[in-house]
Amino acid sequence: MGERWNGDGTHLHGRIPGHGHDHHHTPDRPEIPGHDPRDHHHPPGGTAPGTETPTADRRTEHRHAPHAEPHAAPHHRHRHNGRGLRHRLAHLLRPHSHDAADRVDAAMESSAEGLRTLWVSLLVLGATAAAQAVIAALSGSVALLGDTVHNVADALTAVPLGVAFLLGRRAANRSYTYGYGRAEDLAGVAVVLAVAASSLVAGWTAVQRLLDPEPVGHLWAVAAAALAGCAGNEWVARYRIATGRRIGSAALVADGLHARTDGLTSLAVLLGAGGSALGWRYADPVVGLLITVAILGVLRGTVREVGRRLMDAVDPALLDAAERELAAVDGVRGVGAVRMRWIGHALRAEADVVVDRTLTVVAGHQVAEAAERALIRAVPRLLAATVHIDHAPAETV
Structure with missing residues (x-):
């Protein structure tokens, strides 16, 4: 028939x-x-x-x-x-x-909630990263600097995702007969590039400090900044994951897991501050390298997930x-x-x-x-x- x-x-x-x-x-x-x-x-x-x-x-x-x-x-x-x-x-x-x-289908309507989540998380991570950047500059902590750079990159991933959600709300037309939902996959590529850039910056800075170690000052401030980074990232992670699961956005859930990993790296900074307080001069750059490895692990998982989406898996x-x-x-x-x-x-x-x-x-x-x-x-x-x-x-x- x-x-x-x-x-x-x-x-x-x-x-x-x-x-x-x-x-x-x-x-x-x-x-x-x-x-x-x-x-x-x-x-x-x-x-x-x-x-x-x-x-x-x-x-x-x-x-x-x-x-x-x-x-x-x-x-x-x-x-x-x-x-x-x-x-x-x-x-x-x-x-x-x-x-x-x-006509606006469920995916388009849910994009409004996704956008709200992105902008709120951008403000929270931006404020956390700004406080960490000030303390990193005053203390000279490479581990805290690497964590700050990673948090900034994580906060900025809200920009391409936000653009993708906005495009996804547009109606399908004769050129884009399935709509603009694929913009979310392109935003995933931008997230991959941001994570890769943050790993390069953190790794390069840690290697330089390992070759030429310097004492870390304001250890209590570094520890406080690390705890603030952990708390801010975990809150953002829960918010993004909950919203992503509610609206069915795998990209938002993945970005939430990315933020949770950032929270764990902030705890690593706390360990580096403790090692420096005990007199180990290489504690800070070594922890900075560990953070770089953690970022590369996140990058590997992100590349795999984005690649699966691009291949219609x-x-x-x-x-x-x-x-x-x-x-x-x-x-x-x-x-x-x-x-x-x-x-x-x-x-x-x-x-x-x-x-x-x-x-x-x-x-x-x-x-x-x-x-x-x-x-x-x-x-x-x-x-x-x-x-x-x-x-x-x-x-x-």
Whole structure:
């Protein structure tokens, strides 16, 4: 079977017998806060999905109940909002637009919360780094200087991420048909470069001080600055990680883990100050080198994660969950290829399913909708799914 669809997800009627059915749908997503679902098109009420499919030929015995929703009204497009009184009020007060450029999905709306988190963390880390820089200049502590440089680099990663979140809120167009979510991946490259630069500066300074050691003054001030750096980074880490998990931003979660590592390096500065207080003249530059190694460890993990995003890698467990849910949909006889990719902090999926060759157009459409809803339920942060339906081949005697 084959169906044609407009760019905004509405169905173009007129079928070509014998071809597959591509159906695109972005139903309500209660898992993503603030989600503004996409318009979608429903056929009139008809045969429940799978009612014409011989159960003996199904690939999977266990099936969920049909998920088709009856509609008494003729063809129409409408918008769904999340559950609860607040969502219903927002639905009533928000202007209803059917222009694709005016639609804002959950990934775009969650970017506002991501931006707020970035700017707050930028202020906190900026204030912490400024205090550390003053004490590092007065005390001559290379370890504290390296920690300060790293904290500054960590604070500045908010800038490319903020730009990426702003771009991600722009609507898709004919040039960028999937939107601007990939800007978040480019921001990840900028984060990698910032971490690499901070490791070079910290390492170079530590080597110079190791070759020409100098006494460290104001040890109590250095210790206090190290504790302040640890506290500031840990607070920012928790804030970023919590927000990143809530809105589904892997980049923000990774940046939070980066801040947590910075907090641990601040504790290393405290150890360097203790070694200097005990009279070991090389304590400060040695700790500075240890901080450089820690930064390189963070860099390695960041490069791996950013590289996976750029190569469209996903957790195989997500595919397993999607395939199980698709196989359990009433009317699905088999599951073909399932593909997923991250675009910004939201997932998109494509799936091929096989249905009985005697299924009608309406029944096949309903099976596709049920399959899409199953995918949305099974996969966290899945924003949209495209299901392609193939008829089972004729059985040969």
